[in-house]
Each structure stands twice: as structure tokens, then as C-alpha cells.
Amino acid sequence: MPRERREQLILDVAGQVFAGAGFGSASMDEIADRAGVSKPMLYTYFGSKEGLYLAYIDRAGGELLERLVAARAPDPTPASMLRARITEFLSFVEEHGDGWRVLFQELASIRPFAEQVADMRERIAAAIQRMVEDGCPGYPPPAADAIAHALVGAGESLANWWLDHPEIPRAQVVVWYYDVVQAVVSGPGRPTAP
Amino acid sequence: MPRERREQLILDVAGQVFAGAGFGSASMDEIADRAGVSKPMLYTYFGSKEGLYLAYIDRAGGELLERLVAARAPDPTPASMLRARITEFLSFVEEHGDGWRVLFQELASIRPFAEQVADMRERIAAAIQRMVEDGCPGYPPPAADAIAHALVGAGESLANWWLDHPEIPRAQVVVWYYDVVQAVVSGPGRPTAP
Amino acid sequence: MPRERREQLILDVAGQVFAGAGFGSASMDEIADRAGVSKPMLYTYFGSKEGLYLAYIDRAGGELLERLVAARAPDPTPASMLRARITEFLSFVEEHGDGWRVLFQELASIRPFAEQVADMRERIAAAIQRMVEDGCPGYPPPAADAIAHALVGAGESLANWWLDHPEIPRAQVVVWYYDVVQAVVSGPGRPTAP
Amino acid sequence: MPRERREQLILDVAGQVFAGAGFGSASMDEIADRAGVSKPMLYTYFGSKEGLYLAYIDRAGGELLERLVAARAPDPTPASMLRARITEFLSFVEEHGDGWRVLFQELASIRPFAEQVADMRERIAAAIQRMVEDGCPGYPPPAADAIAHALVGAGESLANWWLDHPEIPRAQVVVWYYDVVQAVVSGPGRPTAP
DNA sequence: TATGAATGAGCATTCATTCAT
DNA sequence: GATGAATGAATGCTCATTCAT
Numbered sequence: 001m002p003r004e005r006r007e008q009l010i011l012d013v014a015g016q017v018f019a020g021a022g023f024g025s026a027s028m029d030e031i032a033d034r035a036g037v038s039k040p041m042l043y044t045y046f047g048s049k050e051g052l053y054l055a056y057i058d059r060a061g062g063e064l065l066e067r068l069v070a071a072r073a074p075d076p077t078p079a080s081m082l083r084a085r086i087t088e089f090l091s092f093v094e095e096h097g098d099g100w101r102v103l104f105q106e107l108a109s110i111r112p113f114a115e116q117v118a119d120m121r122e123r124i125a126a127a128i129q130r131m132v133e134d135g136c137p138g139y140p141p142p143a144a145d146a147i148a149h150a151l152v153g154a155g156e157s158l159a160n161w162w163l164d165h166p167e168i169p170r171a172q173v174v175v176w177y178y179d180v181v182q183a184v185v186s187g188p189g190r191p192t193a194p
Numbered sequence: 195m196p197r198e199r200r201e202q203l204i205l206d207v208a209g210q211v212f213a214g215a216g217f218g219s220a221s222m223d224e225i226a227d228r229a230g231v232s233k234p235m236l237y238t239y240f241g242s243k244e245g246l247y248l249a250y251i252d253r254a255g256g257e258l259l260e261r262l263v264a265a266r267a268p269d270p271t272p273a274s275m276l277r278a279r280i281t282e283f284l285s286f287v288e289e290h291g292d293g294w295r296v297l298f299q300e301l302a303s304i305r306p307f308a309e310q311v312a313d314m315r316e317r318i319a320a321a322i323q324r325m326v327e328d329g330c331p332g333y334p335p336p337a338a339d340a341i342a343h344a345l346v347g348a349g350e351s352l353a354n355w356w357l358d359h360p361e362i363p364r365a366q367v368v369v370w371y372y373d374v375v376q377a378v379v380s381g382p383g384r385p386t387a388p
Numbered sequence: 389m390p391r392e393r394r395e396q397l398i399l400d401v402a403g404q405v406f407a408g409a410g411f412g413s414a415s416m417d418e419i420a421d422r423a424g425v426s427k428p429m430l431y432t433y434f435g436s437k438e439g440l441y442l443a444y445i446d447r448a449g450g451e452l453l454e455r456l457v458a459a460r461a462p463d464p465t466p467a468s469m470l471r472a473r474i475t476e477f478l479s480f481v482e483e484h485g486d487g488w489r490v491l492f493q494e495l496a497s498i499r500p501f502a503e504q505v506a507d508m509r510e511r512i513a514a515a516i517q518r519m520v521e522d523g524c525p526g527y528p529p530p531a532a533d534a535i536a537h538a539l540v541g542a543g544e545s546l547a548n549w550w551l552d553h554p555e556i557p558r559a560q561v562v563v564w565y566y567d568v569v570q571a572v573v574s575g576p577g578r579p580t581a582p
Numbered sequence: 583m584p585r586e587r588r589e590q591l592i593l594d595v596a597g598q599v600f601a602g603a604g605f606g607s608a609s610m611d612e613i614a615d616r617a618g619v620s621k622p623m624l625y626t627y628f629g630s631k632e633g634l635y636l637a638y639i640d641r642a643g644g645e646l647l648e649r650l651v652a653a654r655a656p657d658p659t660p661a662s663m664l665r666a667r668i669t670e671f672l673s674f675v676e677e678h679g680d681g682w683r684v685l686f687q688e689l690a691s692i693r694p695f696a697e698q699v700a701d702m703r704e705r706i707a708a709a710i711q712r713m714v715e716d717g718c719p720g721y722p723p724p725a726a727d728a729i730a731h732a733l734v735g736a737g738e739s740l741a742n743w744w745l746d747h748p749e750i751p752r753a754q755v756v757v758w759y760y761d762v763v764q765a766v767v768s769g770p771g772r773p774t775a776p
Numbered sequence: 777t778a779t780g781a782a783t784g785a786g787c788a789t790t791c792a793t794t795c796a797t
Numbered sequence: 798g799a800t801g802a803a804t805g806a807a808t809g810c811t812c813a814t815t816c817a818t
Contacts (some may be wrong), residue, residue: 024218153351154344161343183377412606537743538736545735
């Protein structure tokens with residue numbers, strides 16, 4: 001099996017384990033076993049437990065980012081784009097529950113990773129921020145940043161809620177989230193600058 | 195030192211350590227050292243690492259809930275109440291960053307705690323949901339639930355963002371969050387039933 | 389409750405625990421709990437875990453010895469005496485299974501107790517030896533000593549077997565043991581001097 | 583060093599430690615140190631402290647059984663066979679004092695092992711019982727069982743006594759034990775059925 | 777006298793990590 | 798490149814023991 005494919009396989013398994021147990025409680029032994037590789041191979045490929053974790057963050061976050069950026073809408077109006085991106089975002093959650101969990105339900109503030117994880121979240125937040133600004137530009141910076149984060153959080157939370165209510169179709173969740181974002185961006189109680 | 199006070203002291207320290215390292219990576223040794231007590235005492239008081247963690251969740255979550263419920267507004271209009279509760283919520287984040295972090299940035303999905311932590315988050319979400327419905331009742335249930343979670347998430351995320359921007363005064367963050375909630379609850383793009 | 393009575397109560401409980409778990413695995417906590425006294429009291433009375441163990445050995449062994457010595461037979465023939473003593477011995481096993489177990493099923497050779505436990509067993513063996521010699525004097529010393537130990541061991545083992553077959557009446561076991569001793573002491577294959 | 587040899591080495595050391603301190607008081611640290619291996623290796627090989635203990639019981643008991651079964655006599659008379667087996671039995675005690683001690687001086691009744699240790703002792707007793715019945719068949723079952731246990735106990739005890747009197751040559755002890763068994767099996771006071 | 781409260785020392789166990797092969 | 802075998806260091810936890818009250 002070529003190295004690239006094996007790496008991907010290992011990352012898949014690592015995601016499951018990290019999502020299920022948290023970084024600290026996850027064990028390299030379990031990852032190696034479940035991936036069907038030897039432990040030294042984990043180290044050859046990823047250097048350390050942290051390295052493996054970060055590699056996973058990287059892949060999951062990278063894919064999410066890419067999808068957000070690459071989202072294509074039927075027409076180029078901002079509203080349409082927004083809806084397309086939201087759809088993309090929720091598709092990612094649907095397809096990669098583990099990635100989502102590791103990325104947003106865990107170690108965001110844990111010492112050794114704060115930086116890198118925060119960075120990844122920052123970039124995702126920035127992407128959403130841009131997507132908000134595309135919809136309605138002109139916020140003063142700090143408010144825009146704060147509101148963007150709030151909207152990201154709304155998305156995260158909605159996504160987590162959805163993981164517990166899989167019977168709701170994605171389209172419905174997209175609509176809800178879209179409505180929330182629209183309301184915030186264009187609503188009468190338009191956020192105030194500091 | 196009376197037992198009660200020592201328990202509180204230990205919980206304070208445990209919060210710092212859990213917030214900083216995550217449950218799995220936190221060590222009872224470190225908690226004991228930092229709290230200036232012996233390890234056996236931790237076990238006499240809390241039974242196990244899990245027991246200590248849950249005791250902390252309980253205290254932090256309990257206090258947050260209490261404050262949300264007890265919030266008093268200058269006048270009894272829903273808008274005023276909403277603002278009062280948001281203020282209370284953000285005060286909690288300000289005063290108990292650790293509690294907030296442990297409660298909302300970590301083990302939400304980690305196996306042994308899923309239930310208890312999720313329960314606590316659920317009750318907090320329900321409290322916020324009620325606070326939203328007070329502001330504008332009449333959503334169809336699933337949408338209301340989903341939107342409430344989205345708003346909780348917006349609040350969480352805004353709170354986390356604020357932890358990284360302490361120079362922003364609380365009042366400002368209250369306004370932003372209030373605006374978001376108002377926009378969603380009363381905005382023109384009012385969420386659609388499924 | 390007077391000290392003397394409490395000591396006896398503690399020793400009873402200690403016997404149960406030691407018999408059930410072995411010296412090393414027994415816990416002072418459990419003994420204190422089960423006896424309904426505080427742990428410091430155990431230490432006030434017996435000084436240490438070893439002290440408690442030895443006190444128990446002492447009491448159990450002492451009682452067994454006393455009973456062997458004090459056994460009274462209907463008539464003073466050696467055979468009758470032997471039978472009386474065997475009856476006494478098996479009565480002790482019947483009444484004090486724990487004492488028996490601690491005394492003869494456990495720590496005979498464990499470092500810190502070798503001496504004292506061995507001493508107690510030695511004295512019991514000597515008592516049985518005397519009881520054998522009464523029945524048929526004149527063995528040369530080393531053989532007599534060895535044979536006496538063998539007979540003690542036969543008794544121990546028979547007693548242990550009996551603990552697992554409580555449906556057999558004591559009288560029957562007495563007869564068997566008596567027969568064995570008689571056979572050895574007076575049999576044609578009378579033990580040879582070295 | 584190949585695994586098999588290291589396992590044997592570890593078992594040797596474990597035997598010394600278990601024999602010297604008892605199961606509960608023995609420490610994995612000490613075993614690892616004395617065997618010159620790391621503690622994790624003990625766990626890789628034997629799984630747990632109990633696993634190590636049982637492995638030792640198995641090896642020691644297995645060897646004793648094998649020797650009893652495989653004993654070869656100069657001529658095939660029962661008496662000769664009996665003597666050969668007794669010699670084998672005492673050779674084992676002489677060569678493997680630790681095994682003997684662990685097998686018969688300790689945890690016979692300790693909760694977690696009762697079963698396995700008792701089973702091993704049972705099989706050894708059965709072997710001796712068979713060896714007795716070969717010498718003189720036809721006992722009624724319960725008496726035969728009881729008497730066989732008594733004879734095993736006599737052997738155990740004699741063996742223990744011998745451990746404390748190493749100046750006595752094995753041949754002499756064989757004779758004594760043989761005489762005892764002979765006397766019991768064929769003596770005039772032949773055991774009575776219940 | 778009697779104990780609740782406390783702990784130093786040690787336990788069995790597991791982990792991330794590394795080398796010889 | 799790949800791994801079986803190995804371990805130093807730490808983990809959660811418990812124990813016999815003591816002291817202030």
C-alpha cells in the first residue's frame with residue numbers, strides 16, 4: 001500500500017479515536033491497532049502524538065476551508081453564495097462528523113495546541129466573516145469580527161444539535177442557518193460599532 | 195481549614211487545570227500540588243478523577259444556571275429581561291473563564307461524560323431558549339429548539355472571542371449579543387418551520 | 389464497652405478478613421469498618437497491622453493449644469485420650485474456621501512472621517507429638533519429630549478437606565483421623581530411625 | 583535473549599518473591615528489579631499480577647504433577663511405585679522449594695485464586711490418591727478421598743519440616759513418608775467407611 | 777479515651793516513545 | 798520500509814500510619 005493512502009487511512013482512524021476520547025485520553029496503541037499498522041509507523045509518519053493530532057486538524061480544517069471557498073452557487077448574488085456555502089459547511093459536518101468534533105468540540109484551548117487549532121478556527125471564522133461581509137459589507141472592524149465569531153458559533157452549535165437530530169434533512173438546517181445569518185446581517189437591530 | 199472551604203479551593207484549582215489541559219491530560223498530581231493538599235485528600239473528597247471533574251461541572255454549570263434564572267432587570271419588559279440575562283451570562287464568563295472553558299470548550303462528547311455534561315449544557319440551552327421565547331414566543335418546536343441552540347452557540351463563540359479580546363468592555367459585548375438575538379428573534383427573515 | 393470485649397470483637401473481625409484475603413491483601417480500613425471502630429483504635433490496641441495479625445495468631449493458636457491440653461477423656465487409656473484430643477482439635481476447626489485458616493492455610497513462611505507463626509505451629513505440633521508419644525512412646529527423636537509433623541499435616545489437610553465437606557459429621561472425621569494416627573503409631577511399618 | 587527463556591527467568595524470580603512475601607505483599611517492582619526486566623515487560627508477558635501468579639502456579643504445579651505421573655520404579659510392584667513417586671515428590675520439594683511454598687503454603691483460600699489453586703492442589707491430591715489406591719485399592723469413596731487428603735497433608739507437612747532440617751538426607755524422608763503411607767493403607771486400624 | 781482528617785510512600789498499571797532487527 | 802520488543806516516566810489510586818482535637 002502506498003504511503004499516501006496509508007497516511008489517509010491512519011488519519012481517518014485517528015479522527016475517530018480523538019473524537020471519541022479526546023486528545024489526552026486517546027492512545028497511540030489504539031490508533032495503531034485500529035488502523036492495522038505498527039506503532040513505530042505512526043511515529044515514522046507523524047513524529048509524535050501531537051504531530052498526528054495536528055496533521056488531523058490540518059486535514060479536516062483544510063478540507064472544510066477548501067469547500068467553503070470552492071462553493072459554487074447557481075447564481076452569483078451574495079444571498080445565493082451564502083446559501084451555497086452554508087450547504088457546503090453542513091455537508092462537511094454530515095460527512096465528517098469526527099473531523100467536526102475534533103475541530104470544534106475539543107481541545108481548542110488545550111495548551112500545546114491552542115495556537116494551531118485556534119489558527120485553524122480563526123481562518124474558518126475569517127472565511128465565514130468574508131462570506132458575511134459579501135452579503136452585507138461595511139461593518140466597523142471589531143464589531144464585524146465579533147459578529148462573525150458569533151455566527152460561526154451559531155453554526156457550530158446548530159451543527160452539533162443536528163448531529164443529535166439526524167432525522168432533520170440537511171436542507172432544513174441550511175434554511176435555518178441561512179435565516180439566522182440573514183437576520184443578523186441585515187436585520188433592523190443591526191449591530192452597533194463600539 | 196474547614197472541609198467546605200477546602201473543597202471549594204480544590205474545585206477552583208481543578209478548574210484551572212482541566213481548562214488548561216483537558217480532562218485526559220490533566221493530572222491529579224498537579225491538581226493536588228497546586229491546591230496544596232495531598233492526593234489522597236482529593237480521593238477522600240471526590241472519589242475519583244471523574245468525580246472531581248463532574249463536581250466541577252456541577253458547580254460551574256449550577257452557578258451559571260442560577261445566575262441566568264435569577265437575573266433581575268430594571269423593568270419587566272422581555273427586551274429588558276433579555277439584556278439582563280445576557281449581562282449575567284457574560285459576567286459569568288468574565289469571572290469564571292475556567293468554568294466556561296471546561297463547560298463549553300471541552301469534553302462535550304467524550305464518552306464517560308457525554309451524558310452529564312450534555313445534560314448540563316442542555317439545561318443551559320433550555321434556559322436560553324426560554325429567554326428567547328419570552329422575547330418572542332410562538333416558534334414551531336423543532337425550529338425553536340434548533341434556533342435556540344444556534345443562539346447559545348453564538349453566545350458561546352462570542353464569549354470565547356471575548357476571552358481573547360479582554361480590552362472590549364462587557365457592556366459592548368452585551369449589546370452585540372443582544373442585537374444578534376433580537377435580529378434572529380424578530381428579524382424579517384424569521385426562521386421557517388420544517 | 390470495656391476494652392477487653394472490644395479487643396475480642398476486633399480480633400474476631402480481623403480473623404475473618406485475614407482468612408478471606410491473606411495478610412498482605414487485607415486492609416486495616418476494612419477491619420476497622422467491619423468492627424465498627426475507628427482506625428486509630430486499632431493502632432492504640434494492637435500497634436500495627438503485624439501486631440494485630442500476631443495477636444490474632446496468638447489468640448487462635450492459644451485457644452487450640454489449651455483445648456488440646458485440657459481435653460478430658462472418659463477413661464485414662466492412651467487410646468481414649470487420643471480420641472478425646474482429636475475430637476477437641478476438630479471441634480476447634482468447626483467452631484473457628486477462620487482461626488484455623490489463618491493459622492494453617494496462610495502465611496506460615498512469610499518473612500515478617502515466619503518466626504512467631506512457626507513457633508505457634510511448633511508448639512501445636514509438639515502437643516500432638518506428645519499426644520502421639522503418649523499413645524506409643526519410644527520413637528527415636530528425629531523420626532518422632534518428623535512423624536509428628538506428618539501427622540499434624542495429615543490432620544490439617546483432613547480438616548481442610550472437611551471444611552469443604554460439611555455434611556460429614558465430626559464423629560466420622562474423628563474416627564478417620566484416629567485410625568490414621570493409630571496406624572502410623574502402631575502399624576507394622578513402624579517408622580525407622582535414621 | 584529469546585522470549586521463552588526470559589519468561590522462565592521471570593517465573594523463577596516471581597516464585598522467590600511470592601514465596602517470600604505472599605501474593606498480597608509481593609510487589610511487581612521487586613520482581614521486575616530482581617529479574618532485570620522492566621515492569622511493562624511483566625505486563626506484556628503476563629497481563630497482570632494475578633496473571634503472573636497463576637502462570638507460576640501453573641508451571642510449578644504442572645511440573646510436580648508431571649513428575650508424579652512420570653515416576654519410574656525399578657520394578658512394577660505397587661510398593662516400589664509408591665516409593666518412586668514419593669522420591670519424585672520430595673525431589674521436587676528439594677529442587678523447587680519456592681514452587682512448593684507458593685503451591686502449598688499460601689493462598690489456598692484467598693478469594694481470587696481459590697479456584698485455580700485449589701484445582702491444582704486437587705489434581706495433585708488425586709494423583710496421590712491414585713498412588714495410594716494402587717497400593718491398596720478398595721476404599722469406600724468418601725473415606726478414600728478423606729484419607730488421601732490426609733496423606734497429602736502428611737506429605738506436605740513432612741516436606742515443610744524437611745525444609746527446616748536440610749541436614750536430613752532425602753532418602754530418609756522418603757522412608758518415613760513411605761512408612762506412614764504404608765501404615766495407613768495397610769495398617770490394622772484400616773479406615774472405616776461412614 | 778477516641779476519632780476525623782490528613783498524608784508519605786507505595787501500589788498496579790499504562791503510555792508515548794525508541795531501537796535492534 | 799517496517800516492526801516486535803522493550804522501557805522510563807507517569808498515571809490514577811490505596812494503604813498503613815499519625816496527629817490535632
